Amino acid sequence: MxxxxxxxxxxxxxxxxxxxxxxxxxxxxxxxxxxxxxxxxxxxxxxxxxxxxxxxxxxxxxxxxxxxxxxxxxxxxxxxxxxxxxxxxxxxxxxxxxxxxxxxxxxxxxxxxxxxxxxxxxxxxGRLASVPQCGNLRFDESSHAFLVEDVPMRLTPTEERLLLFFMARFEGAVSREEVLREVWGLPDGVESRVVDETNRRVRRKLAAANADVSIQTIWGYGFRLALL
Known part of the structure; x- marks a missing residue:
């Protein structure tokens, strides 16, 4: 309980x-x-x-x-x-x-x-999947830190989960429903704009860190983490 x-x-x-x-x-x-x-x-x-x-x-x-x-x-x-x-x-x-x-x-x-x-x-x-280095962005499992050119990013726990999810699927397209299901645990059909706002914040933080990757929107389908 x-x-x-x-x-x-x-x-x-x-x-x-x-x-x-x-x-x-x-x-x-x-x-x-x-x-x-x-x-x-x-x-x-x-x-x-x-x-x-x-x-x-x-x-x-x-x-x-x-x-x-x-x-x-x-x-x-x-x-x-x-x-x-x-x-x-x-x-x-x-x-x-x-x-x-x-x-x-x-x-x-x-x-x-x-x-x-x-x-x-x-x-x-365990929350960690095997994630590749994505451009100049990498995840250091020992320190649980996301690094761009060895400089750590400051992320909330939800932002960390989202970025790990995308890094494990680098360059691959994922649907909006899959993101909500796998990152937030929400079943298909449950409405939430949480993914849009979290994506926006992570994009902004990646840009501020001079990352050469970003979360791209695939209109009518979902998203992908890809090189700029």
């Missing part, structure tokens, strides 16, 4: 999401603030956190920054504000996925299950 924390200052949201997640077989504790999450995490580490953005005092962004010092557990952001800015900011800070309010509980349960399954797979089988 996985331990989940649902963090939201709105009681009705906490009650609704807790009921659905418990029905799916998870152990769930509802919390009303970021400070409460950090306190609970130190006592009983979570397997996954559902975190609201708009909270009084410490908001979701500030909470995520502090939480990432304590844990790399998956975090799903919730927000009722304009989706795009929150979506980009949350993923850049290390969130694993994002949902706009009002939340569809069944969709949240599906995303939570996918993220937990991915986490178990990584812990049970």
């Amino acid at each position: 996985s331990r989940l924390y649902v963090v939201d200052d709105d009681e009705s949201t906490r009650v609704l999401l807790t009921a659905y997640l418990e029905q799916a077989g998870h152990e769930v504790k509802a919390l009303e603030s970021g400070a409460a999450l950090l306190k609970e995490e130190r006592l009983r580490p979570a397997d996954l956190v559902v975190l609201d953005v708009m909270m009084p005092g410490m908001d979701g962004f500030q909470t995520l920054v502090a939480y990432r010092v304590l844990s790399k557990a998956p975090v799903v952001f919730l927000t009722g504000r304009d989706a795009e800015p929150d979506y980009c900011a949350g993923l850049a800070l290390g969130a694993d996925d994002y949902m706009a309010k009002p939340v569809r509980p069944a969709m949240l349960v599906a995303k939570v299950s996918a993220l937990l399954r991915r986490q178990r797979d990584e812990q049970g089988h």
Whole structure:
């Protein structure tokens, strides 16, 4: 049984999401603030956190920054504000996925299950695939670092998973559905723009590092990592 924390200052949201997640077989504790999450995490580490953005005092962004010092557990952001800015900011800070309010509980349960399954797979089988050197980009397994001309890149855990996935398939085309399935663990048919924003950030970081490879979009199909 996985331990989940649902963090939201709105009681009705906490009650609704807790009921659905418990029905799916998870152990769930509802919390009303970021400070409460950090306190609970130190006592009983979570397997996954559902975190609201708009909270009084410490908001979701500030909470995520502090939480990432304590844990790399998956975090799903919730927000009722304009989706795009929150979506980009949350993923850049290390969130694993994002949902706009009002939340569809069944969709949240599906995303939570996918993220937990991915986490178990990584812990049970190791997260590293055999990856070639791709242009001047390489992955050093001993230090778990992505290097461009021996200079390390700074990536979030989700960005690392995505880049490893593409490096293992260098120059090969992969569908959007395959990326969502293999990197995020989402089943076919589940909607998420998380791949687009993560790709955008990784492209920007590769360019800033003077890499001679980039993630290219294949319109109507998916993506590939290829030489510029």
